[in-house]
Amino acid sequence: MSKRLEETVKAIKPLDKVMMEEVRKYQDTLTKPTGSLGRLEEISIQVAGITGKKTPDFGKKAVVVMAGDHGVVAEGVSAFPQVVTQQMVYNFANGGAAINVLARQAGAEVKVVDIGVAGDVEVPGVWVRKVKYGTNNFCQGPAMSKEEAIQALEVGIDVAEELIEDGFSILATGEMGIGNTTASSAIVSLLTGCTVEEAVGPGTGVDNEGIKRKINAIKRGIEVNKPDVNDALDVLMKVGGLEIAGITGLILGAAANRVPVVIDGFISTAAALVAKGLAPESVNYMIGSHCSAEPAHRRSLEILGIKPVLDLKMRLGEGTGAVLTFYLIESAVRIVKEMATFESAGVATKE
Numbered sequence: 001m002s003k004r005l006e007e008t009v010k011a012i013k014p015l016d017k018v019m020m021e022e023v024r025k026y027q028d029t030l031t032k033p034t035g036s037l038g039r040l041e042e043i044s045i046q047v048a049g050i051t052g053k054k055t056p057d058f059g060k061k062a063v064v065v066m067a068g069d070h071g072v073v074a075e076g077v078s079a080f081p082q083v084v085t086q087q088m089v090y091n092f093a094n095g096g097a098a099i100n101v102l103a104r105q106a107g108a109e110v111k112v113v114d115i116g117v118a119g120d121v122e123v124p125g126v127w128v129r130k131v132k133y134g135t136n137n138f139c140q141g142p143a144m145s146k147e148e149a150i151q152a153l154e155v156g157i158d159v160a161e162e163l164i165e166d167g168f169s170i171l172a173t174g175e176m177g178i179g180n181t182t183a184s185s186a187i188v189s190l191l192t193g194c195t196v197e198e199a200v201g202p203g204t205g206v207d208n209e210g211i212k213r214k215i216n217a218i219k220r221g222i223e224v225n226k227p228d229v230n231d232a233l234d235v236l237m238k239v240g241g242l243e244i245a246g247i248t249g250l251i252l253g254a255a256a257n258r259v260p261v262v263i264d265g266f267i268s269t270a271a272a273l274v275a276k277g278l279a280p281e282s283v284n285y286m287i288g289s290h291c292s293a294e295p296a297h298r299r300s301l302e303i304l305g306i307k308p309v310l311d312l313k314m315r316l317g318e319g320t321g322a323v324l325t326f327y328l329i330e331s332a333v334r335i336v337k338e339m340a341t342f343e344s345a346g347v348a349t350k351e
């Protein structure tokens with residue numbers, strides 16, 4: 001680990017239990033039967049613990065779309081060609097992707113980061129923090145060097161801190177990377193202990209033969225690189241991805257600054273598993289969003305202890321599920337801020 005990474009991990013502290021208890025008790029004074037707002041109540045308590053504030057103001061919201069390519073695409077693991085990663089970055093910059101539409105509606109900004117796209121991206125608005133032109137094919141050796149993995153983690157920390165410095169008070173994870181469900185399945189299999197077969201799904205929509213190629217590629221990647229399952233950084237560098245490392249860094253950076261980070265789909269959750277391996281406390285700063293249609297997502301979330309609030313059969317990535325969850329998080333806080341209490345409204349309490 002680098003000094004910066006170590007310092008970031010060290011800065012991640014337990015949640016503010018006193019504030020959580022205050023909000024928990026206050027929820028019970030509001031004009032509703034105890035617990036009747038269900039998960040909204042839990043979310044308001046979690047964000048109070050994260051921020052140390054009873055009703056934090058999420059005025060500026062951002063979704064960070066980390067974009068990177070994967071050498072493992074040479075094994076025929078995606079339904080789409082690699083160049084789609086670069087083309088989608090242009091689409092994000094022009095405001096035409098699903099995440100742009102959903103973020104506009106949610107009042108969130110989209111920050112696109114080229115952390116490892118295979119080609120050059122030259123378009124205003126995209127943050128170019130390229131560590132490498134795509135990972136190496138992990139079937140032949142490590143996806144990246146340890147130095148590159150650390151550099152990509154630090155890019156994520158930097159992006160989180162720059163956004164927080166600029167006044168953003170809640171972040172969502174997002175990504176774009178053809179081939180990244182294969183890297184994510186490899187991470188999920190290694191860090192959750194499930195079989196490679198259980199960890200693999202259709203991604204962008206490969207057929208049964210494609211699923212077999214994914215399983216095969218991951219098994220070879222594990223055989224060739226022998227990642228240490230007790231060392232999340234080793235797993236990340238050997239079979240992970242640059243955008244996955246960037247998301248892990250973003251999560252750590254948010255947690256170190258007591259900023260909630262909403263976790264999107266399968267790839268973001270693989271990054272969250274790496275974050276948990278590097279800094280177990282970081283999990284408390286993660287807010288679950290949706291359960292992706294990618295089959296191993298649910299299990300990965302369960303292992304993290306993150307509860308998704310939406311199940312929309314989405315499997316797009318980009319941060320789309322996370323941004324939809326911004327509404328619910330804001331609703332959860334608004335309830336605490338604006339609802340009348342039994343006393344203030346003159347409503348009789350339970351007999």
Ligand SMILES: O=C(O)c1ccc[n+]([C@@H]2O[C@H](COP(=O)([O-])O)[C@@H](O)[C@H]2O)c1
Nearest residue numbers: 078177179181203204265266292316317
């Ligand atoms: O977020 C998800 O759960 C999710 C599930 C399947 C696919 N994706 C997106 O699809 C791309 C990776 O799919 P693939 O088949 O190329 O590995 C990548 O750009 C992801 O954002 C995303």
Ligand SMILES: Cc1cc2nc[nH]c2cc1C
Nearest residue numbers: 080084176204316317318
């Ligand atoms: C078109 C397209 C858009 C995406 N957005 C995230 N992953 C994607 C994969 C494809 C193929």
